[in-house]
Amino acid sequence: MALAAGAATRAEMSGDEYRSPGIVTSPSERQRLAEQLERERAQAAEREAWHAAERAASAEAERRRMLERPLGERLLEAHCSRCHRPEVVAGVRHTALGWRVVVERMRWWHGAAVPRADVAPIVAHLAATRPATGAAAALEWGALAVATLSMLAVGIVYRVRLRRTFEGARR
Numbered sequence: 246m247a248l249a250a251g252a253a254t255r256a257e258m259s260g261d262e263y264r265s266p267g268i269v270t271s272p273s274e275r276q277r278l279a280e281q282l283e284r285e286r287a288q289a290a291e292r293e294a295w296h297a298a299e300r301a302a303s304a305e306a307e308r309r310r311m312l313e314r315p316l317g318e319r320l321l322e323a324h325c326s327r328c329h330r331p332e333v334v335a336g337v338r339h340t341a342l343g344w345r346v347v348v349e350r351m352r353w354w355h356g357a358a359v360p361r362a363d364v365a366p367i368v369a370h371l372a373a374t375r376p377a378t379g380a381a382a383a384l385e386w387g388a389l390a391v392a393t394l395s396m397l398a399v400g401i402v403y404r405v406r407l408r409r410t411f412e413g414a415r416r
């Protein structure tokens with residue numbers, strides 16, 4: 246049954262479809278085909294050259310676009326995506342203080358190779374683009390205030406004690 250169906254389809258094919266493109270009869274016909282082939286090749290080469298130029302232009306535009314980005318963003322990309330995906334940083338929000346702590350933690354704790362001079366631009370960029378607001382910001386600045394105040398308090402207590410010790414020694 247299947248064989249019969251196959252035979253039927255084949256029988257419907259015309260003489261042209263049977264002719265192999267490799268068999269060309271007359272020399273003029275051969276010449277014509279050779280010229281056509283040559284034209285098509287030239288057109289393909291032209292198209293390829295055009296695409297290559299297009300690709301080079303867009304690569305150059307992309308390179309320019311990358312160079313025109315803010316310094317902090319480029320430094321962030323260069324230094325901070327070596328150990329973790331950029332999304333790790335993208336989802337986090339901190340105040341300038343919090344970002345400073347994070348970047349210093351990356352440097353000292355995880356050994357991130359971020360040059361001293363690059364820290365400030367990175368922190369400024371992070372604080373500008375991923376800022377903490379409201380309660381989170383209050384918490385971070387509050388922590389700094391508490392730390393400063395307690396250091397101040399420790400200093401005052403220490404001074405008072407010292408003075409008492411001296412006064413005691415003089416008496």
Ligand code: HEC
Binds near residue numbers: 324347
């Ligand atoms: C040497 C590897 C390394 C480099 C480079 C690095 N990190 Fe990290 N980072 C880590 C590791 C490990 C963790 C997960 C453990 C942790 O949170 O301490 C992490 C976690 C984080 C987190 C999520 C935790 C948090 O505190 O919010 C942030 C944000 C972050 N990194 C920011 C940065 C930034 C910004 C830079 C570039 C200045 C950077 N990282 C470069 C290793 C690195």
